[in-house]
Amino acid sequence: MQSLSAARVTELKEHANSVRQGIIRALLAAGSGHSAGPLDMADVFTAMYFHVLRNDPKNPMWEDRDRLLLSCGHIAPVRYSAMAEAGYFPKEELLTLRKFGTRLQGHPERIRLPALETTSGPLGEGLAQGVGMAQAAKLDKKDWRVYVVTSDAEHQCGLHWEATMTAAKFDLDNLTCIVDRNFIQIDGSTEDVMPLEPLGDKYRSFNWEVFECDGNDIVAFIETVDKAKAVKGKPSVIIANTIPGCGVAFMEGDYTWHGKPPNKDQADEALRELNAERERILAHHG
């Protein structure tokens, strides 16, 4: 496992900061959408697009690309912002989020934007489709991998566990599920709405290899992905513990930010905070 240089880490943190700023701008322009989940997954998506994935933003449908699926489609702004940051499309397009005619639908549609891989929004369906793709790669003896980002609350869906069982049956070691473990959902805490714990043990009992890490620590996440990629003979899951709204103090840990966008004043405040953080990232490195 190759360790990341300090300069590389700074670069990744800068990208994550830009991804968060893109999320805020897109949500403000859209006037609707989800804030907490996209912000808390900014570090994971930055790590994926700038370090983990075998991909090419200029050839998004490259046949041998790794497939990154977003099962919980409602956090699409983080994916769109990370893709724009990575050069899949111009950043200005983020301001079309949720507007008529946009490629950036409120919930992602595969056929509208290359490399989205699936159409998602109805929860609990992403892993099942990832299982199909990973199985196709096995049948064709291809070495591309499948990553499926899931929310913690969608683990309340039965289909997700059908997929979990199936992935283990077919020994899909080319499949890694990433769980955004932020403990919030629309009606409150996941543990109040429908308890998920012990989540890791559930996966273990389904014959998966289980990893856990701080999902807002890019380095820790990348190191965990490296471990997951090394697993042979069974699928792996990374439970990424995240702080909802991470990076914007007034949103952090508040479930009411699950499904609403910031207004103009709130967006200004968020961007001020993110810019100050950007200064700190660069100063720290300098």
Place this chain on the structure above:
Amino acid sequence: MASSNVMDGVESMHLVDYTDAGAIKEVPTRNGFGEGLIEAGKKDANVVGICADLAESTRMEGFKKACPAQYMEIGVAEQMLVAMAAGLAAAGKIPWIASYAMFNPGRSWEQVRTTMALNETNVKIAGAHAGVSVGPDGATHQAIEDIAIMRVIPHMMVVVPCDSAQTKKATIALSEKWGPAYLRFARDKSPVVTTADTPFEIGTAQTFREGSGVAIVACGILVYNALSAAQELAKEDGIDCMVVNNHTIKPMDEPAVIAAAKRCGAVVTVEEHQVHAGMGSRVAEILAANHPVPIEFVGVHDQFGQSGDPHELIEFYGMGTDAIKDAVRRAIARK
């Protein structure tokens, strides 16, 4: 829009002489699916089959033996069946997914809508054991709403072949035609009226009997009852019925439906399904917009099925030959 062959002579259909009871063999339509899938799988290694614990009764068993590397068993998980197939299709495979119609698409409708249709994946649903002719298993296993829930989904092809030989052809044709599709077939053995020489094209309705009195537009295994009713009506009432095998519910052959209505001036639709939102409803939509004529609907009228012998149930729910004859007489009276 598909071309119509409604005005063609029936000779071109190369049918079995269905007026000769001795010439008619009875084979379940599901057998045709099994044979067609093996042929499609041998022709193209990208054709894969996934089954939800019903390999034998859906007739996917033969494919499992003939093309083992292309077969996957995932247990009793119909939502998984659809979503996994969508993933396989997104990576270039042509998945056929088999279960009873009641469970797939019955249980998996939202996955069909999102991961197959909206997602534009080349997945083919094999819906076995459709209709009340499932028999003794009873209402829980008798899908009679499946055409409705599939035809309402944008871009979904819906095909209901008339017999085993045609089900085989439809399986092969759908394997080769890109797009999400639903193939519906039945459990019980039923008369085989078509032959290897009978043409088949998705979206092209077929005139199985010429006539100008009433057009009987039927699909599935009840096409045979429609032909029987037409024969009897000719003898008993002197009514000369046209019989159209309307196997593709979506995209329906609109010119053929309109031409049949223009020629006969009255239509009877026949399907082993709720009359609400099924094949007959689509015929009514087309005719209301283009050429309104009296229509009588033969099918299940807002009821659930129950246990019983398949033939007994077809009669009880008003889809037997006599019920079709009565519907034709009502239609004539309204002309």
